[in-house]
Amino acid sequence: xxxxxxxxxxxxxxxxxxxxxxxxxxxxxxxxxxxxxxxxxxxxxxxxxxxxxxxxxxxxxxxxxxxxxxxxxxxxxxxxxxxxxxx
Numbered sequence: 001x002x003x004x005x006x007x008x009x010x011x012x013x014x015x016x017x018x019x020x021x022x023x024x025x026x027x028x029x030x031x032x033x034x035x036x037x038x039x040x041x042x043x044x045x046x047x048x049x050x051x052x053x054x055x056x057x058x059x060x061x062x063x064x065x066x067x068x069x070x071x072x073x074x075x076x077x078x079x080x081x082x083x084x085x086x087x
Contacts, residue, residue, distance in 0.1 A: 001050040004080045015075035018045065019068045026063045047079060054078055 047054040
């Protein structure tokens with residue numbers, strides 16, 4: 001477990017695992033994510049940290065348009081509470 005102030009390598013490792021799972025689900029490979037979830041336009045991701053629980057929502061289209069590394073960086077930003085303005 002971690003907090004937003006955890007070392008970046010720890011956050012990167014945790015976010016990398018989440019990103020890997022999401023990309024596998026996006027490709028409809030077997031994961032712990034129920035298959036029916038993939039039929040919805042978005043997924044709400046639960047991220048449990050020592051000091052908080054996050055539940056960001058992201059579309060499958062966005063997941064499909066990101067590499068696994070880009071998705072992991074987005075997750076780290078969520079964990080660190082860095083918000084980006086989308087145009």
